[in-house]
Amino acid sequence: MFVDTHAHIQMPEFDADRDEALARAKAAGIGLMVTVGYHLEASRKAVETAQCYPQIYASVGVHPHDAKHYDDKAEETLRSLSKSQKVVAIGEAGLDFYRDRSPRTAQTEAFRRQIRLAKEFGLPLIVHDRDAHQETMRLLEEEQAEAVVLHCFSGDLALAEKAWARGYYTSIAGPVTYPKNEPLREVARKARLDRLVLETDCPYLPPQPVRGQRNEPGHLLHTAHEVARLLGMSLDELGRLTTENARRLFHLPSFE
Numbered sequence: 224m225f226v227d228t229h230a231h232i233q234m235p236e237f238d239a240d241r242d243e244a245l246a247r248a249k250a251a252g253i254g255l256m257v258t259v260g261y262h263l264e265a266s267r268k269a270v271e272t273a274q275c276y277p278q279i280y281a282s283v284g285v286h287p288h289d290a291k292h293y294d295d296k297a298e299e300t301l302r303s304l305s306k307s308q309k310v311v312a313i314g315e316a317g318l319d320f321y322r323d324r325s326p327r328t329a330q331t332e333a334f335r336r337q338i339r340l341a342k343e344f345g346l347p348l349i350v351h352d353r354d355a356h357q358e359t360m361r362l363l364e365e366e367q368a369e370a371v372v373l374h375c376f377s378g379d380l381a382l383a384e385k386a387w388a389r390g391y392y393t394s395i396a397g398p399v400t401y402p403k404n405e406p407l408r409e410v411a412r413k414a415r416l417d418r419l420v421l422e423t424d425c426p427y428l429p430p431q432p433v434r435g436q437r438n439e440p441g442h443l444l445h446t447a448h449e450v451a452r453l454l455g456m457s458l459d460e461l462g463r464l465t466t467e468n469a470r471r472l473f474h475l476p477s478f479e
């Protein structure tokens with residue numbers, strides 16, 4: 224059994240075949256997933272989707288791309304969405320200095336406010352960090368973030384060790400299967416076993432064997448195979464371990 228800790232199954236990319244994609248995920252052993260919001264409308268859709276499927280949980284938040292729209296009204300919307308029983312996290316929130324689609328001052332402000340919101344609600348925070356490692360870690364420390372997962376971890380081993388030392392979780396996605404991504408395989412090989420979770424980030428980041436296709440939760444198995452190989456453990460063992468971690472992080476109920 225595996226948990227896809229970061230999917231965007233609410234996106235229009237899945238409107239034509241969501242039920243089929245979820246059936247394939249189930250057949251592949253993906254028992255639970257967290258579908259993640261990235262702006263208000265996507266967060267609302269994440270909650271709606273989670274309400275329709277018992278195996279789907281939701282996260283609500285504003286991505287750094289949309290940070291320029293984060294204001295009091297947006298925060299009110301997140302507050303009201305968070306009241307749903309199916310919401311298990313705040314995010315994805317963070318910094319993206321690669322695309323810079325919102326001014327960095329706005330990204331910083333929206334990130335700080337969502338760190339505070341997660342703490343206030345006692346929910347974990349799903350962090351997006353692209354080309355902003357030092358600043359992301361600095362803000363998390365300044366705001367004394369509590370439960371944190373660095374989604375689609377893209378730093379090196381030194382950064383991962385710093386994150387683990389603070390108790391943060393690191394989530395490994397499809398890029399661990401890409402031929403050129405030796406630094407991420409190094410992180411997986413040395414991963415702190417009680418802080419490791421897996422994700423697809425679908426429809427993005429398809430693992431190597433399905434590269435070029437739309438990614439979906441069932442493809443988590445390709446990533447899991449690679450991480451199990453790197454850790455020298457069986458797929459079952461990795462499934463047990465990462466599922467336990469995901470359940471602890473998101474306070475997910477146990478499987479029936």
Ligand SMILES: [Zn+2]
Pocket residue numbers: 229231259315424
């Ligand atoms: Zn994402």
